[in-house]
Amino acid sequence: xxxxxxxxxxxxxxxxxxxxxxxxxxxxxxxxxxxxxxxxxxxxxxxxxxxxxxxxxxxxxxxxxxxxxxxxxxxxxxxxxxxxxxxxxxxxxxxxxxxxxxxxxxxxxxxxxxxxxxxxxxxxxxxxxxxxxxxxxxxxxxxxxxxxxxxxxxxxxxxxxxxxxxxxxxxxxxxxxxxxxxxxxxxxxxxxxxxxxxxxxxxxxxxxxxxxxxxxxxxxxxxxxxxxxxxxxxxxxxxxxxxxxxxxxxxxxxxxxxxxxxxxxxxxxxxxxxxxxxxxxxxxxxxxxxxxxxxxxxxxxxxxxxxxxxxxxxxxxxxxxxxxxxxxxxxxxxxxxxxxxxxxxxxxxxxxxxxxxxxxxxxxxxxxxxxxxxxxxxxxxxxxxxxxxxxxxxxxxxxxxxxxxxxxxxxxxxxxxxxxxxxxxxxxxxxxxxxxxxxxxxxxxxxxxxxxxxxxx
Amino acid sequence: xxxxxxxxxxxxxxxxxxxxxxxxxxxxxxxxxxxxxxxxxxxxxxxxxxxxxxxxxxxxxxxxxxxxxxxxxxxxxxxxxxxxxxxxxxxxxxxxxxxxxxxxxxxxxxxxxxxxxxxxxxxxxxxxxxxxxxxxxxxxxxxxxxxxxxxxxxxx
Numbered sequence: 001x002x003x004x005x006x007x008x009x010x011x012x013x014x015x016x017x018x019x020x021x022x023x024x025x026x027x028x029x030x031x032x033x034x035x036x037x038x039x040x041x042x043x044x045x046x047x048x049x050x051x052x053x054x055x056x057x058x059x060x061x062x063x064x065x066x067x068x069x070x071x072x073x074x075x076x077x078x079x080x081x082x083x084x085x086x087x088x089x090x091x092x093x094x095x096x097x098x099x100x101x102x103x104x105x106x107x108x109x110x111x112x113x114x115x116x117x118x119x120x121x122x123x124x125x126x127x128x129x130x131x132x133x134x135x136x137x138x139x140x141x142x143x144x145x146x147x148x149x150x151x152x153x154x155x156x157x158x159x160x161x162x163x164x165x166x167x168x169x170x171x172x173x174x175x176x177x178x179x180x181x182x183x184x185x186x187x188x189x190x191x192x193x194x195x196x197x198x199x200x201x202x203x204x205x206x207x208x209x210x211x212x213x214x215x216x217x218x219x220x221x222x223x224x225x226x227x228x229x230x231x232x233x234x235x236x237x238x239x240x241x242x243x244x245x246x247x248x249x250x251x252x253x254x255x256x257x258x259x260x261x262x263x264x265x266x267x268x269x270x271x272x273x274x275x276x277x278x279x280x281x282x283x284x285x286x287x288x289x290x291x292x293x294x295x296x297x298x299x300x301x302x303x304x305x306x307x308x309x310x311x312x313x314x315x316x317x318x319x320x321x322x323x324x325x326x327x328x329x330x331x332x333x334x335x336x337x338x339x340x341x342x343x344x345x346x347x348x349x350x351x352x353x354x355x356x357x358x359x360x361x362x363x364x365x366x367x368x369x370x371x372x373x374x375x376x377x378x379x380x381x382x383x384x385x386x387x388x389x390x391x392x393x394x395x396x397x398x399x400x401x402x403x404x405x406x407x408x409x410x411x412x413x414x415x416x417x418x419x420x421x422x423x424x425x426x427x428x429x430x431x432x433x434x435x436x437x438x439x440x441x442x443x444x445x446x447x448x449x450x451x452x453x454x455x456x457x
Numbered sequence: 458x459x460x461x462x463x464x465x466x467x468x469x470x471x472x473x474x475x476x477x478x479x480x481x482x483x484x485x486x487x488x489x490x491x492x493x494x495x496x497x498x499x500x501x502x503x504x505x506x507x508x509x510x511x512x513x514x515x516x517x518x519x520x521x522x523x524x525x526x527x528x529x530x531x532x533x534x535x536x537x538x539x540x541x542x543x544x545x546x547x548x549x550x551x552x553x554x555x556x557x558x559x560x561x562x563x564x565x566x567x568x569x570x571x572x573x574x575x576x577x578x579x580x581x582x583x584x585x586x587x588x589x590x591x592x593x594x595x596x597x598x599x600x601x602x603x604x605x606x607x608x609x610x611x612x613x
Contacts, residue, residue, distance in 0.1 A: 029486055036482065040475045047468040050461050057464050095483050102479050340469045365473060372476035379483045386490070 025090045027082065033098035034078050037105040041071035044109040044341055051342035070128050074108055081135040085450070089142050093387055093453035099380045100138075100446045103431035104131045104439065106373070109341070110353070110360055111434050117347040123434065130436040134443030141447025148451070152395050155211030159244055162204030165197035198260050199441035203448075205244075205264060206271075206402035212241050213275035214395040241268075249292075258296065258303055259413055259425025265289055266409045267402060274401050275394075306423040313420060323350045327359040327418055331370075338366025353434040355426055358418045373432070377411045380404075380430075387453040396452045403445045506531065508559045509590070510604040511543065517598030519547045526604070529564065533557040535596050536569070549573055549597030555582075563587050564603065566594060573597055 049063040078101045085097065108131055112124030145151065151158065245268050249261050265285075273282050297303045305320060313321035313328075326349040333339065346352045346360035353360070362370045384404025391397040407430050414429050416422040428438040507528040513521045527533075527543050534541040536554040545554070551571035558565045567585040568575040575582040576595035588594070590605040 033479070033482055033486070036475055036479045040472060043468055043471050043475070047465060047472070051465055053461070057461055095486055098479070099483065102476075337473070338469070340465060341472060343465075365476075368473050369476065372473065372480060375480045376476070379480060379487075382487065383483070386487070390494070 027086055027090065027094050030082055030085070030094040030097055033095065034082055034101060037078065037098065037101040038071075038075040040102065041074050041105045041109065042068065044105075045071045045112070047341050048109070048113055051340070070108060070112060070124055073128055074105055074131060077132040077135050081139055084139045085142065088139060089450055089454040091454050092142070092450040093383060095379070095383050096387075096446050096449055096453075097138075099376060099383065100431055100443065103373075103376055103380075104134070106361065107131070107357070107432040107434065107439075110357060110432065113342055113364075114347055114353045114360060114434075118353060123353060126436075127434055127439075130439045133436070134439045137440050138443040138447040138450070141444050142450050142454075145448055145451045148396060148399075151207050151399075152211040152214065155208045158204045159208035162197070162201040163247060166201050168197075196435075196437035198257060199437040200444075202260075202263065202267070202406050203403070203441060203444055205267060206399060206406065208244060209241065209268060209271045210395055210398035210402050212244075213271055213398055214393075216241075217275050217394060257426065258300075258306075258423075259417075259427035261296075262413055262425065263406070263409050263427060267405050270405045271398055271402050275398060303423070306425070310420055310423055323356070324418075324420055324424055326350070327356045328420060330356070330359040330363040331419070334363040334366040334369075336367045338362070338364050338369055340364060354428060355414070355424070355433070356418060357429050357433045358415055361432065374411075374415070377407065377430070381408045384449055387449050390455075391452055392455065400449060400452050403449055406445060407442070507606065509564060509606050511557075511594065511601040512604050513599065514593065514602050515598075515600040517547060517600070518549065519545050519597075519599055521545065521599060527601075529557055529559070529603075531559040534569075536571075545596055545599050547597045547599065550599070555594070555596050558585075571596075 045068055046063070049067050050057050055061050078097070081097060085092065108124060108128050111127035115121050115123030245264070249264060269282055269285050272285070273279070297307055309316075309321055309324055313324045315321070317325040330344075330346055330349050330352075333344065338344070341364050344360075344363040346356075346363045349356045349359055358370070358373070361373060365372075381404055384400060384407065388397045388400035388404065391400055410427050410430050413422060413425060414427045414433075417424040417427070428435050430442045431439065508531060509529040511527045511529060511533075513523050513525050513527075516523050530542060533543065534553060534556050535543045535545060535550075536552050537545060537547065537550045538552040541553065551569070551573070553569045554571040555575045556567050556569055558567070564587065565585045566575065566577055566582055566588050568582045577586055577588055578593055579595075588603055590603050592603045594601045594603065
């Protein structure tokens with residue numbers, strides 16, 4: 001018989017060797033890529049500072065160094081995150097942090113730019129603080145998820161934690177007026193710390209779906225019952241997952257976050273398809289979704305209005321369709337090369353710093369900028385799937401696919417909403433839209449993806 | 458404001474250029490990753506060492522394709538159940554029918570108390586028996602031939 005060498009367990013490195021920067025494995029690629037968001041921050045801030053000043057820029061009238069504080073702060077935070085990653089996960093993917101850094105520096109620049117015009121001068125500083133916090137949380141996540149089986153083994157715990165958090169918020173929610181932007185904000189203390197737990201629910205759901213599908217993948221892929229021409233999966237194996245999906249959807253629809261419901265359902269579909277490889281599941285689920293969506297649109301007048309706006313926004317440009325029409329005008333005003341950072345009027349659009357950040361960016365950076373922004377998101381998704389392909393086991397692969405799908409779905413849903421291709425929903429554009437909860441949740445996702453791409457433990 | 462027009466124009470071009478530069482650089486890194494991944498052996502071979510192959514000689518009443526090749530891992534199970542390494546979809550096979558082990562640099566076949574028995578070279582397997590390349594393994598009405606690893610793709 002052939003005698004193939006069986007790999008033996010390599011000698012275990014000492015604890016201390018993990019905490020040192022290995023010169024050969026230094027993340028040079030990441031360092032080089034991080035120079036670009038740094039340059040973007042500096043140039044963007046410089047433009048913001050001089051664009052409305054009347055003095056000609058010469059070597060003597062340069063803006064004071066203090067004014068570059070936000071840029072320096074962000075660059076320092078990215079640099080520190082880079083150094084810590086070298087220690088914590090030296091072999092992990094080197095493009096994820098630069099992409100996230102680039103997108104969040106766009107977010108900080110836009111918040112700095114929009115703040116004064118929206119009458120909130122601290123908007124940029126707050127967004128910068130959220131990014132720095134997010135980078136910290138990202139590194140902590142990379143460190144804390146060293147033992148991935150802990151995520152898998154406690155999948156029900158994670159999910160229930162997520163659902164309970166959102167549930168508490170739902171019960172305590174006091175403003176149920178139809179047009180408040182988000183009704184699921186959990187406020188801890190008197191306005192000290194406001195958080196949107198539904199952002200964390202997404203991550204909890206990915207952990208649960210990935211863990212559950214990993215356990216039951218073979219059962220779901222094999223068909224056991226045949227009803228006429230259809231082959232059904234063993235229902236008892238699909239049951240718990242569908243039940244959890246149902247609970248999550250009911251809660252989310254309860255707080256009327258239809259965008260989030262769309263996101264959760266899309267997540268479920270993509271993971272189910274990836275795990276089972278059976279298009280039949282997707283077709284059946286989409287049919288169920290069509291029925292559910294129809295029900296939602298007939299029950300909630302709020303949802304129905306949003307749907308009608310897709311076709312008739314321009315017939316009500318001054319009331320219901322105001323926001324979306326202004327957003328489209330904003331895009332159009334940008335043209336191909338944009339009005340230039342600081343030279344447009346993006347604040348005319350309601351929610352120009354959150355839901356309509358894409359139209360603000362589109363107005364000032366033009367079609368060229370929006371194309372680059374979409375390109376960045378596509379690369380983020382590509383790198384996420386790259387992590388999935390190279391992951392060690394099925395659970396890691398499903399986690400990576402699910403987390404990537406969260407980015408992809410959010411981007412598509414909000415960009416399509418801004419461009420009047422889908423009903424407008426309040427999903428934040430990852431990393432770019434103003435908002436602490438969403439930023440921190442997205443950085444947690446980047447942290448988990450970094451951990452999944454780190455092969456040597 | 459007018460006086461700064463050229464500086465502002467340069468900054469506007471620069472900002473968009475940086476965005477595209479990021480994209481170009483990341484695409485370049487991805488291309489390099491792909492080249493490295495093609496050069497290196499797939500990571501799965503390290504996780505699950507393949508010690509040989511089973512070639513389907515006679516597919517019997519199953520959907521297996523004669524001539525198709527299954528990798529033998531240090532522990533390989535054959536049977537009708539979906540959790541086996543090699544699933545033989547026939548009523549002649551038990552849910553857990555046969556197990557192949559790699560021990561002491563040799564492959565061993567053992568029967569898992571199957572109803573119809575496991576046969577190596579037409580002899581029924583009662584205790585654990587060693588097999589060599591070329592041996593014929595019969596599970597239900599399916600027959601496999603043991604093939605060595607040497608010279609096969611995926612081997613090291």
